[in-house]
Amino acid sequence: MRRAIELAAPHRTHPNPRVGSVVVDASGEVVGEGAHAGVGKVHAEVVALAEAADRARGSTLYVTLEPCSHHGLTPPCVDSIVSSGVARVVVGAIDPDQRVSGSGVSWLRSKGVEVVTEMLATESEAVDPSYFHHRRTGLPRVTLKLAMTLDGSVAALDGTSRWITSEDARRDSHDLRASVDAVVIGAGTLRVDDPLLDARLEEPVAVQPIPVVIAGGRPLPATSRIWERSPIVISTTTIGIPSGDLVVVDGDGHWPDPEAAARALAERGLLDVLVEGGPSLAASWWRHGVVNRGVFFIAGRLGGGGGIRPLGGEFATMADSREVHIRDVRMVGPDIRIEFE
Numbered sequence: 574m575r576r577a578i579e580l581a582a583p584h585r586t587h588p589n590p591r592v593g594s595v596v597v598d599a600s601g602e603v604v605g606e607g608a609h610a611g612v613g614k615v616h617a618e619v620v621a622l623a624e625a626a627d628r629a630r631g632s633t634l635y636v637t638l639e640p641c642s643h644h645g646l647t648p649p650c651v652d653s654i655v656s657s658g659v660a661r662v663v664v665g666a667i668d669p670d671q672r673v674s675g676s677g678v679s680w681l682r683s684k685g686v687e688v689v690t691e692m693l694a695t696e697s698e699a700v701d702p703s704y705f706h707h708r709r710t711g712l713p714r715v716t717l718k719l720a721m722t723l724d725g726s727v728a729a730l731d732g733t734s735r736w737i738t739s740e741d742a743r744r745d746s747h748d749l750r751a752s753v754d755a756v757v758i759g760a761g762t763l764r765v766d767d768p769l770l771d772a773r774l775e776e777p778v779a780v781q782p783i784p785v786v787i788a789g790g791r792p793l794p795a796t797s798r799i800w801e802r803s804p805i806v807i808s809t810t811t812i813g814i815p816s817g818d819l820v821v822v823d824g825d826g827h828w829p830d831p832e833a834a835a836r837a838l839a840e841r842g843l844l845d846v847l848v849e850g851g852p853s854l855a856a857s858w859w860r861h862g863v864v865n866r867g868v869f870f871i872a873g874r875l876g877g878g879g880g881i882r883p884l885g886g887e888f889a890t891m892a893d894s895r896e897v898h899i900r901d902v903r904m905v906g907p908d909i910r911i912e913f914e
Contacts, residue, residue, distance in 0.1 A: 585611065587844045589612050591700050591704070592637050594620070595621060596622060596624070597633045598631070605628075612842075640664075660686065662686055665696070666694045667691065669709050706844075707839055713843055714844065715858065715863050716847050717868075718847055719870070720738045725882065739906040741906025741908065742905045748772075753845040753846060753847040755843040756783075757787060758854070762849070767799075769799065783843060786807070788827075789827045805818045807822055808829060809827055809828070831861040832861055832863055835858075848864070855883065868911070899911060
C-alpha cells in the first residue's frame, strides 16, 4: 500500500482523485503497478492490471482509494478487477464521493472477491486531502499563505513588501504554488504588485496553477501581466476583462462572498486553492470560515513599528479567535515556516 501511495503522489488529477495501485501475485511478487494520470486517463487499477496481464488471476490488488463502480469518462474499475480474476482487493481509503462510497466494495464482494478496507487509510487520504475535502463539503481545500516580519507586518505603511522573506522562503512559496490548482489574489494586490501568479522553479512546472482575481467595485487595470495567463475573475457583477473567464457570484456589495467564490472554483475542478491576497482578502476568507490550512513565513526581519497587519479588521476580543493545529515548524533559510490546519 505504501508503494501504491508513492505511485499516486506525483500526479495532478483534479477534479479526479490521485490513486495508485499495485498487483501482487499468489507467490508474493509484484507483477503490476499503476497510477491515475489525470481526467479521462485510465484509472490506476486498470493500468496495474494491464501490466500484470495473465498473472493478475488469483492475485491481490492494492489500491489507495475504493475502486469506482459508476460510469464516468472511463468504465467502472470494478468490472476490470472481476474480469481479470483478482482474488483479493486491499483498499486504502473508502471513497467519499456519493456515487461510490462503499458501493465499489459491496459490488466486489457480491462477485466473490475478498475485500479488505482501510489499510493505511490516513496515509491514503493524505495523498490527496483536497479531493476528500471537496467530496465531503463541496468546497476546495483553501490554504492561506502569508509572509511577515518577526513583529507581525506583511508590509510597511507605504505598501512596500519586497522582500520581507529570503530567497529560500520565496522558493518554498513557488513549490507551494506548483502543488495547487489555483492561486487567488484580490484586486488590490493585482494593482500594487502586478503578479503573474505562476510557479517559477529550476525545473519546468508541468501544470501551472490557474490565476484567480477577486474583483471589487473598481475596474481592473487593462495593462496587468495577469491577462497573459487568462485568469478566472470572480465578481458580483458583469465587468469587462481583457482575457480569461468571468464568474459572477453573490456578494456583499461589490465584494464577492468567499464561500460562493470558493464553490465556483470547485465547480471548475479547482480543488486545491492557495490564497495569496492582501490583508482584506485574507481576513474575509478567514472570517467566512473557508480557510482550511495556513502556511506562514516569519522572516528574520523586524519592522520596528506598526506596519500593515496580515489580516485586516479588528481583533476585538479573545472570543473572536479560533484555535488552529500547528502541524509543522521548520527553518527555511533564515526564516521560519509554520504550517497549520
